[in-house]
Amino acid sequence: MKQGIYTIAGNRALTADVWEMKLLGDTSAITAPGQFVNIQIDGLYLRRPISVCEVEGEELTLIYKVVGKGTEAMS
Numbered sequence: 001m002k003q004g005i006y007t008i009a010g011n012r013a014l015t016a017d018v019w020e021m022k023l024l025g026d027t028s029a030i031t032a033p034g035q036f037v038n039i040q041i042d043g044l045y046l047r048r049p050i051s052v053c054e055v056e057g058e059e060l061t062l063i064y065k066v067v068g069k070g071t072e073a074m075s
Contacts, residue, residue, distance in 0.1 A: 002029040009059065011075070017067075019075050020053075023060045030055050037062070041073050048074070 006025035014020055030037070030052055037060065038047035048070045054061040066075050 002026075004029075006060070013075070014063070018063065018065050019071075021062045021064065021074065023062065024058055025060075027055050027058055027060055030060065039070075039074065041070050044070050044073065046070070 004026050006023035009024045010022040035052050036049045040047050050062045050064050053063045
């Protein structure tokens with residue numbers, strides 16, 4: 001498992017509870033959409049596993065649904 005720090009390039013609502021987040025950083029460990037990244041959120045103990053929607057160069061696109069405190073903090 002490779003850990004990295006990413007910059008949030010964008011985070012926008014697609015619907016009332018579905019969001020698209022774009023992250024910039026080292027994507028060398030991501031080989032294809034469908035892989036999971038574990039998002040660490042300040043103040044919460046457990047990381048959130050989110051599936052990668054798209055990888056383009058150094059940009060990851062994640063689509064997630066707000067269902068609890070962690071994904072609410074992400075939105």
